[in-house]
Amino acid sequence: MLSKRIIPCLDVKEGRVVKGIQFVDIRDAGDPVELAKVYDEQGADELVFLDISATHEGKKTMIDVVRSVASELAIPFTVGGGIRSLEDIKETLRNGADKVSLNSSAVNRPELLTEGADYFGSQCIVVAIDARFDEEWGTWRVYTRGGRTPSEWKVTEWAEEAVRRGAGEILLTSMNKDGEKTGFDLPLLEAVQDVVNVPVIASGGAGSSEHFYDVFTEVDADAALAASIFHYKETSVANVKAYLKEKGVIVR
Amino acid sequence: MIGIIDYGMGNLFSVSKALERLKVPYIFGERPAEIENCDGYILPGVGAFPDAMKALEEHGFIPFIKEKVKAGVPIYGICLGMQLLFEASEEGGETEGLGLFPGKIVRFPGVNEQGKSYKVPHMGWNKMNLLQPEEPLLSDVKEDYVYFVHSFVVQTSDPSILYATADYHLEVPAIVGRNNLVASQFHPEKSGRAGMQLLENFCKVMVKQ
Numbered sequence: 001m002l003s004k005r006i007i008p009c010l011d012v013k014e015g016r017v018v019k020g021i022q023f024v025d026i027r028d029a030g031d032p033v034e035l036a037k038v039y040d041e042q043g044a045d046e047l048v049f050l051d052i053s054a055t056h057e058g059k060k061t062m063i064d065v066v067r068s069v070a071s072e073l074a075i076p077f078t079v080g081g082g083i084r085s086l087e088d089i090k091e092t093l094r095n096g097a098d099k100v101s102l103n104s105s106a107v108n109r110p111e112l113l114t115e116g117a118d119y120f121g122s123q124c125i126v127v128a129i130d131a132r133f134d135e136e137w138g139t140w141r142v143y144t145r146g147g148r149t150p151s152e153w154k155v156t157e158w159a160e161e162a163v164r165r166g167a168g169e170i171l172l173t174s175m176n177k178d179g180e181k182t183g184f185d186l187p188l189l190e191a192v193q194d195v196v197n198v199p200v201i202a203s204g205g206a207g208s209s210e211h212f213y214d215v216f217t218e219v220d221a222d223a224a225l226a227a228s229i230f231h232y233k234e235t236s237v238a239n240v241k242a243y244l245k246e247k248g249v250i251v252r
Numbered sequence: 253m254i255g256i257i258d259y260g261m262g263n264l265f266s267v268s269k270a271l272e273r274l275k276v277p278y279i280f281g282e283r284p285a286e287i288e289n290c291d292g293y294i295l296p297g298v299g300a301f302p303d304a305m306k307a308l309e310e311h312g313f314i315p316f317i318k319e320k321v322k323a324g325v326p327i328y329g330i331c332l333g334m335q336l337l338f339e340a341s342e343e344g345g346e347t348e349g350l351g352l353f354p355g356k357i358v359r360f361p362g363v364n365e366q367g368k369s370y371k372v373p374h375m376g377w378n379k380m381n382l383l384q385p386e387e388p389l390l391s392d393v394k395e396d397y398v399y400f401v402h403s404f405v406v407q408t409s410d411p412s413i414l415y416a417t418a419d420y421h422l423e424v425p426a427i428v429g430r431n432n433l434v435a436s437q438f439h440p441e442k443s444g445r446a447g448m449q450l451l452e453n454f455c456k457v458m459v460k461q
Contacts, residue, residue, distance in 0.1 A: 001419060002376040003397060045377055046399075071269040076399055076442045093298070096265040098401070098442060120299050123373045123401040168373050168403070197362065199375045222376060252377045252397040 003252045004216045004244065005045035005223035006237050007201060008230045010035060012081075013053040015061040017231065030231070033068045039230065040073050042237040045252055047073075048101065048171070048201075048225060050128075051081030052146065063095050070096020078171075080128055086115045093120060101126040101171055104144035107151050107158070110165050117166025122198075127167035131155040131188060132175035140188055147175050159192045170196060171225065174204035181207025184215040184224065193219060201225050209235060209243035216249050254278040254294060254455060255287030257333075259311040261304045262296030263439070267330065270441035270448065276455040284316040292459030293320060295435075297332030301341040301357060301404070304332055305349065314350065321352055321433050326458040328451075329435030334428065335404065337435055343404050352433060355408025364421045373403040378418040380426050380446070387415050388457045389427070389434050389450060396446035398426065398438040406437065432458070 010017045010032050017030050036047055049069070051062040066079055079092050080101030089100050089112075106113050106127055116125045134141040140155035151158075159170055172192055174185030184202045193200055199222035202215045206226035215221045229235055241251045254271060258264055258280045271278045278294075281287030295317065297304050308314050321327060329337050338349045341357035349357070360372040377397040382390060400418065406425040408414070415434070416427040427436045427450070434454065440447035455461045 002374070002378050002400075005376050067265070070266045071272075074270065074441060074444050074448050076401070076439075093263060094265060096263065096269070098263070098266075098439075118300070121403070123375060123403060124298065169375060197369060197371055198373070199371055222371070 001250060002222070003045070003250045004221075005201075006043070006212065006240055006251070007046045007048055007223050007225040008039045008044050008237060009048040009050065009203070009225045009227045011050050011052050011227065012062060012065060013051075015065055018052070032065050033072060035231070036069050036073055036077075039237055040075055043241050043252065044075065044237045046075060046223070047077040049077060049079045049081075050101070051079070053081075063091065066092060066095045066097050078126055080126070080171075084112070086112070086119060089116045089120070093124060099124050099126050099169070101128040102167075103128040103130065106162060106167075107142065107144045107153065110161060113162055113165035113167050117168070122166050122168030125167050126169045126171050127159075127162040128171040128173070129155060129158060129162070130173045130175055133188075140191070143175060155188065156191055156195045160195050163196045163198050167198065169199045169201065171201045171203055177205030178203075179228070180205055181229065183207065183211040184221070186214065186219050189215065189219045189221055193221070199223065209240045212240050213244060213247055213249065216244065253290045254292050254459060254461065255290030256280050257287070257293055257295045257313055257317070258282045259304070259307040259313055261299050261307050261332065262330075263298050264296055266439070267294060267296055267441045270451055271455065274448070274452050274455060276461045282311060284312050290325075291461065292326040292455070293317075293328070295327060295329040295333035295336065297330065297336060299332060301332065301335060301343040301349070302345070302347045304336055305347055308336065317350060318352070324432050326432045326454065327434070328454045329433075331402065331437060331439055334435030334437055335406065337433065338406060338408070341404065353408065353413055353428060353430065354410045355406055357404045358407050359404050360421070370421050373401055374405070374420045374424065375401045378420060378424075380416040380418055382416050384415045387429060389429060389453050390415060391453050391457055393446055393449050393453070396444070398436075398440075398443035398446050400424070400426075400438050402437060434458070
């Protein structure tokens with residue numbers, strides 16, 4: 001059977017890795033290729049690079065990062081941030097990325113998911129969803145533009161629509177939990193897992209190995225993503241995997 | 253020299269960089285004439301089966317691949333490049349493949365024998381069961397994890413071509429082969445140490461680079 005995946009996420013701005021605490025406060029945590037190699041050695045199953053400068057600046061630096069990572073590593077990686085057209089998808093995949101993740105651009109124009117899936121197959125197309133619990137709605141609302149703009153989508157409806165349009169995987173970030181280090185948002189993950197039949201990557205809230213255990217055993221997420229706890233060496237991918245293995249979770 | 257068959261449907265960059273890490277010389281060819289005299293070939297592939305067959309035909313590679321296989325030249329099909337080697341696929345309607353291996357490509361049913369649904373694509377690291385570990389392609393390869401990402405799967409009634417499988421609600425052909433023609437459903441260049449070992453075996457043991 002498939003092993004549970006641990007995925008470090010690297011937010012990249014101007015070719016450097018940064019991590020926004022709750023999407024606002026940004027600190028510099030290093031060189032993407034060097035960090036990628038460290039994570040590979042620690043047993044990371046996959047990497048995600050989110051280009052957070054892409055909406056404002058050119059994407060050329062990011063393509064260089066993609067090429068360097070693909071040249072030096074033998075594990076799959078996903079690239080997101082500012083991918084807005086089929087041309088962008090093609091350029092990213094042809095330079096060595098295995099998947100692209102589409103967030104705001106997919107909400108703005110859901111056809112993009114279909115175009116990408118028709119051309120490269122659903123397995124290359126990840127829909128990244130940022131969701132925050134909406135008290136008024138009594139459910140989670142999807143946000144775009146790095147969490148700045150509320151959309152009219154309920155998270156479960158958007159997840160279903162995105163999969164119907166061709167997304168082959170969902171990267172689901174809880175804005176309520178992001179940066180809090182109090183554990184993944186299990187109710188949110190459960191709600192989305194209930195309505196789709198593609199792999200779901202849990203994101204937002206990882207603070208300890210136990211949190212990974214909870215997300216894999218309580219809601220059966222396929223993969224879990226984290227950034228700051230790995231970047232700032234609060235724990236390592238190897239430690240998390242050793243803990244999971246000891247507790248009987250299948251990891252590579 | 254390894255010839256990488258470039259018919260516009262692959263992630264050629266990653267596989268070429270993996271060959272560079274192994275210090276294996278390679279060239280790309282968009283037409284058979286450009287890679288006529290290579291010692292071995294890699295047939296990559298990402299995308300949909302019908303598009304890929306059409307592209308192979310437009311680039312003139314269909315007779316080329318068949319002739320090379322017949323002549324005993326080592327060829328390694330990767331991912332969709334593996335699926336193309338079979339007789340047909342049901343992806344996007346029934347499409348004829350190269351017919352070099354018996355069997356066809358079907359979509360994962362997404363429902364198991366007990367009627368319980370499971371996720372498609374088959375995506376992530378899964379452990380291989382080596383069925384023919386004595387094959388040269390599998391030298392020093394262990395029953396390790398490799399990275400799968402596919403919605404369609406090989407269905408064959410000929411177990412003799414199965415070098416390795418993985419379990420995902422059904423027995424997934426992971427590595428297939430017969431003499432000089434080998435292929436893997438997963439991308440060896442994205443499958444960590446085991447994948448790199450396979451690629452190295454293909455280039456150094458089978459092609460003797």
